[in-house]
Amino acid sequence: MIVRTRLVLVTLTTLALALPTGCGRFAAGDPSPAAEDAPPAAAADAGPTAGPTSGAAPASLDACVLVTKDDAEKLAGTPLDDAVPIRETCSYTGPVTGPTAQVEVYVGDGAKKFLDIERELGHEIWPLPGIGDEAYAEDGAFFVFKGGQWVAVKLVLLNDPKESRKPLEELAAVVAGRM
Numbered sequence: 001m002i003v004r005t006r007l008v009l010v011t012l013t014t015l016a017l018a019l020p021t022g023c024g025r026f027a028a029g030d031p032s033p034a035a036e037d038a039p040p041a042a043a044a045d046a047g048p049t050a051g052p053t054s055g056a057a058p059a060s061l062d063a064c065v066l067v068t069k070d071d072a073e074k075l076a077g078t079p080l081d082d083a084v085p086i087r088e089t090c091s092y093t094g095p096v097t098g099p100t101a102q103v104e105v106y107v108g109d110g111a112k113k114f115l116d117i118e119r120e121l122g123h124e125i126w127p128l129p130g131i132g133d134e135a136y137a138e139d140g141a142f143f144v145f146k147g148g149q150w151v152a153v154k155l156v157l158l159n160d161p162k163e164s165r166k167p168l169e170e171l172a173a174v175v176a177g178r179m
Helices: 002-024 033-037 041-045 069-076 109-120 161-178
Strands: 084-086 089-093 101-107 134-138 141-146 149-157
Touching: 069 089, 069 101, 069 149, 069 161, 101 109, 109 141, 109 149, 134 161, 141 161, 149 161
Parallel strands: none
Antiparallel strands: 084 089, 089 101, 101 149, 134 141, 141 149
């Protein structure tokens, strides 16, 4: 479980850092017109989770506004350090004195890729009806699609993940309402 969590964390951190810059192909603030016109990678799936697309890009969402420190502490059930925002992500970690806890928030392509990876790994994922345009959960995480944007929230605790299902589902509804 710890190895899987670390693998997912490393993968998501890499994605979060690489995706917004196009893997370094373009200078910051100098997006390629072709890249802006290209359909999202998820649209190639043409599956039910590809999400609706419109010609306009969705408004940018602030991960630390979608999940506040109070939200993260309520979810984790323990005090957490202040937010660490990096591009389209936001992380809240437990203090070095413990207990071990972390809440990670991903917005945009990285959030959708997180869901895709979880599916490819064969993890049990179930729908969360009535939340956003689409919403899914798995042990320790949820994924919400609304208004052309994906958001994923991952909870890392040293507990039985089933204990966190209800708080995660409740936070998914709050996040969808803020999107």
